[in-house]
Amino acid sequence: MFRTKTLVILALMLFTLVTPVLATHADDEAESVGTASVQDDQATNDSVIISLTGISPAGAGSSYLASLVSADGETILELGTASVSLPVVHGVVQGTGTMDLVFGSGSANYDGANLLASFSRIKITEEPAGTSIYSDALPGxxxxxxxxxxxxxxxxxxxxxxxxxxxxxxxxxxxxxxxxxxxxxxxxxxxxxxxxxxxxxxxxxxxxxxxxxxxxxxxxxxxxxxxxxxxxxxxxxxxxxxxxxxxxxxxxxxxxxxxxxxxxxxxxxxxxxxxxxxxxxxxxxxxxxxxxxxxxxxxxATFTLIAGDLPAPEGVTAVVVVPVATPTPVVVATPTPVVVV
The missing domain is CATH 1.20.120 (Four Helix Bundle (Hemerythrin (Met), subunit A))
Known part of the structure; x- marks a missing residue:
């Protein structure tokens, strides 16, 4: 009986310890702020529709720039800039809002190309600083x-x-x-x-x-x-x-x-x-x-954007620097001369 009670107490203690850890991991999961979907405008896969919610406006004098990025990070297509629309609730301007952007035949950098042929990543940066605020990367x-x-x-x-x-x-x-x-x-x-x-x-x-x-x-x-x-x-x-x-x-x-x-x-x-x-x-x-x-x-091929920068480009091997241990100097004792009388 005593052994059974002990096991029950230990199980409860273990559950108490594990539960906060599980909650912490759940809290660590990145929350999506919206999507960027590839669509057809005048040609195949030539348009992108971005819709984000619950985001803060860019800082004073700054703007958000959306860009597609190739898997290797070498090619970037700027889709355009957009501002955040803040709702007013009971006369109070809210701190977060929505951002919508459509890249298509009326956009500056549009050329009718199939975007899926060159790009598998997207990022939203705050300009002119160039800081990545939101991003997503699909496997190339x-x-x-x-x-x-x-x-x-x-x-x-x-x-x-x-x-x-x-x-x-x-x-x-x-x-x-x-x-x-x-x-x-x-x-x-x-x-x-x-x-x-x-x-x-x-x-x-x-x-x-x-x-x-x-x-x-x-x-x-x-x-x-x-x-x-x-x-x-x-x-x-x-x-x-x-x-x-x-x-x-x-x-x-x-x-x-x-x-x-x-x-x-x-x-x-x-x-x-x-x-x-x-x-x-x-x-x-x-x-x-x-x-x-x-x-x-x-x-x-829909992107689901989260806060943060893009991961390292595909095909780039991370260089790991292994520290080289400094050898400990060996002290050799000098023999005491023997004096013969």
């Missing part, structure tokens, strides 16, 4: 994979757009020869969808593997797999309907019924389908299509 390899994945999704979009155009042309035909001509073009346009889906998933998985501690990236891997599964299902249905119910059909009127189904399935593969009639298409099983996959993919 992960961003490279995300870019390649988005390129594949863009190719998938193009293939589906071509198929939709051909299917809509088939709707305008009045005889089976005209219908079949366009439906054959549909089947040809979607022939590469399966391999594109495989490539998209491979890039997504590689991105997740290169950024295991970035939940925004790893969560996107599952989302991409869901979208490609939806797309593959819809395009498989298009191929089956085309070959079994249209190309072999002798009645143009009957064929047109199935052409309408092809158009609907292709539209779902391209833009998603509101399966639950919620009024919106979600990036979920049975709903999300290629458009939603592209949105999820771009979301994987």
């Amino acid at each position: 390899d992960a961003v490279d994979e995300i870019k390649e994945m988005l390129d594949d999704i863009a190719s998938l979009n193009s293939a589906l757009d071509t198929a939709i155009t051909s299917a809509q042309s088939a709707q305008a035909e009045s005889d089976t020869d005209g219908i079949n001509s366009h439906i054959n073009a549909v089947v040809a346009a979607i022939a590469g969808v399966g391999s594109l889906s495989d490539s998209i998933n491979a890039h997504a998985v590689a991105a997740g593997g290169a950024a295991t501690d970035e939940s925004g990236i790893t969560d996107g891997v599952t989302g991409i797999a869901t979208m490609t599964s939806n797309i593959n299902g819809w395009t498989a249905a298009v191929k089956e309907t085309s070959e079994d119910d249209i190309l072999s059909q002798s009645s143009a009127a009957v064929a047109q019924i199935f052409v309408d189904k092809v158009v609907n399935d292709l539209s779902a593969a391209r833009n998603g389908w509101d399966a639950d009639n919620s009024g919106s298409v979600d990036a979920t099983a049975g709903e999300g299509g290629s458009a939603q996959a592209y949105s999820v993919g771009q979301g994987m």
